[in-house]
Amino acid sequence: MNARPKYKTKQRDKLIAYLETVPGRHITAGDVCEAFRRDGAPIGQSTVYRQMESLVGEGVLNKYIIDEKSPACFEYVRPESHGAAGTCFHCKCERCGKLIHLHCEELEEIRSHLLGEHGFRLDPRRTVLYGLCEACQEEG
Amino acid sequence: MNARPKYKTKQRDKLIAYLETVPGRHITAGDVCEAFRRDGAPIGQSTVYRQMESLVGEGVLNKYIIDEKSPACFEYVRPESHGAAGTCFHCKCERCGKLIHLHCEELEEIRSHLLGEHGFRLDPRRTVLYGLCEACQEEG
DNA sequence: TTGCGTGCAAAGGTTTTGCATGGCA
DNA sequence: TGCCATGCAAAACCTTTGCACGCAA
16 A cells, blocks of 8 residues: 655546445446546546546555456545455456456455465455346256 | 367366466466476467466466566466365465465455355365555565 | 468557656645 | 656557358258
């Protein structure tokens, strides 16, 4: 978890204000750029990338990698859960591509188990569980 | 799981022969290209990409994504475990890159839980659990 | 002979970087 | 004033695609 940037800029404020309107949703850097463009007040894409990467370091955003050809997803974390391990797990259907978000207590136990028994600290932000969703299982 | 390609080519044979020399290790398409280049018998990179993608479909290779800027990793699966529902889970350290194979009863519970409670059939062959290994946690 | 596989080069798309300019403290 | 942040354009990177040629069956 890195330090904040030293300066408070208009772009940074606007970016955070926007992110607060989409808590818990998955958005990409491109989404953000487009949102500002539609607003008639575009922000440079390198600024968006740099600030968002910084916000990940500050714990304000989570960053998820779903697969190599999709852009990275960012998710706004509400201030009250900044410290908490309030991250979600992702399941992706190999067949239809559907992405499922799991906020599940029991999956937290996996993390403790891996840490306690195997010394491995699981990072849910980078981990995607692949498999078949309910609908696709039925289709055979 | 898709069908095999219709033709048996020299390039495909050489590729499989090479993969058999690195079972259980994670390699990238670039690694493969370079290995053949060093051998003095290069293979076109598009051929490598196309054949490896095909081998993933055949179940001969697993494909893993670490993060968006690293190239995709492929892992050779030995023939004897092709059909098996590979009770082997993979943990990969995001820092040192170490690959850990876990054969653990308790992790089987993840699968039952996901299936029972969330209707999701986890495929351990496609799934890598990312995080930090013991040594890298200590280094901070 | 048929048509799939190969290989080169170029495109594709996301993210990063160089560098001059502008704004925060 | 001093330094950081911005923004444009271009680079970097991995991967895919178009197309002509060659090889497997």
